[in-house]
Amino acid sequence: MRLRQVETFYWAARLGSFAKAAQKLNATHSAISMRIQELEMSLGIKLFDRSQRAAKLTSDGIHLLPAAEQMLEAAEQISSFKTSKMSLNGYVRLGVVETIAMTWLSQLIDKLRDDFPGIQIEVEVALSHVLEDKLYAGQIDAILAPCSMSKSRFTHTTVGEIPFRWMCSPSLDVPHSVSVRDLGDMPLIVTSREQNFRGTLLDWATKYHLRIKKPYICNTFVIAEKLVSAKLGVAFLPVPIYEEKLADGQLRVVACDQEPAPMEHFFIRATLSDSLVLRAIETVAAEVSTFARTRKEEAG
Secondary structure, eight states, rough: OOHHHHHHHHHHHHTTTTHHHHHHHTHHHHHHHHHHHHHHHHHHSEETTTTSSSSSEOHHHHHHHHHHHHHHHHHHHHHHHHHHTTTTTTEEEEEEEEHHHTTTTHHHHHHHHHHHHTEEEEEEEEEEHHHHHHHHHHHSSSEESSSSOTTTTTTEEEEEEEEEEEEEEEESSSEEEEHHHHHHHHHHEEESSTTOHHHHHHHHHHHOOOOOOOEEEEHHHHHHHHHTTEEEEOOEEEEHHHHHHHHHTEEOOOSSSSSSOOEEEEEEEETTTTOHHHHHHHHHHHHHHHHHHHHHHHHO
């Protein structure tokens, strides 16, 4: 059963004539007749009483007509939705933290190109506090980050969470399991002078009074992992990015008696910037993040 066959049946029934249906659909009379026959064969019923000169419906045809109308209305809604997506245009400056840039950012960009080709994205990858400052200053339009900003000024939509663990080189002389207090006494590698504490990690560090006494400060997780591999200290790293090195024994987890919860990430925009373009990116980000996580779980 094809949509064109249902459309042909609908108009033949409504207009009461195969000839009028052919004119309406810009088709030949024989094409209309063939589509009706094919639909009848696929359904195993007769839709028209062919003993009549007019296109008179059988009882089965009468019962099918409302369903055919609903099917055509649904098809029209789908077509309109696709058209509206294709016509959505805009230029967005999007700030993205490193964890997302190294996991599902490429999938986000690909899906936006496919679903909303009229939306252009300028991406800036930076630390959370840098992106916060730029969003406050209006230098970017939205950010994907684990931070929490003023709830009165900014809208936060959850797009997923990323698990983190304290990691070190397998040859580094630190225990396999430590307390939060012991952790603070160790050489820790952090990604900013503020220790990049944001969101759930900030809540955790505050609750358990973590005080970092001997920090190594760098700008990215990539550099942090290099310093970890060089046995300079322990770093709080995103598991999805380094799970292969953990599995290969190049890194190992330093378990803590109070493990932080996975770091929740948000799509954050100014509350007053409630545009359809930003809403579209927000929706796709949530979809892609879920898809990326599900696919990884299935592969594992």
